[in-house]
Amino acid sequence: MQKxxxxxxxxxxxxxxxxxxxKDAAHHLNRKDQxxxxxxxxxxxxxxxIRINGRLSWPVKEIKKVLGVEV
Known part of the structure; x- marks a missing residue:
């Protein structure tokens, strides 16, 4: 089966x-936005x-660390 x-x-x-x-961070972490x-x-x-004018922005470096893509 192909992914x-x-x-x-x-x-x-x-x-x-x-x-x-x-939305992007949730996709990469396989979690729901909420x-x-x-x-x-x-x-x-x-x-x-971090919060920018009331919006959430997720650090890519930390996402990669959690996923084990980057140390």
Whole structure:
């Protein structure tokens, strides 16, 4: 069986942005958007976002670290 790759999202290994929006981060972490929002609200997740004008932005470096892509 072939794995279907969602063409909407760039592989995390090729991500050049320093921070990504919640939807992108949730996709890479295989979690729902709301899970990441909960982590941000309660500050209890493995990654802490920054807030820019009320929006969450997730550090790509930390996502890669959690996924074991980059040390």
């Amino acid at each position: 279907v790759i969602d063409q909407k999202f760039q592989p995390i290994e090729q991500e050049i942005r320093s921070h990504i929006p919640t 899970t990441l929002r909960t982590w941000a609200c309660f500050e209890n997740g493995p990654i802490k976002p």
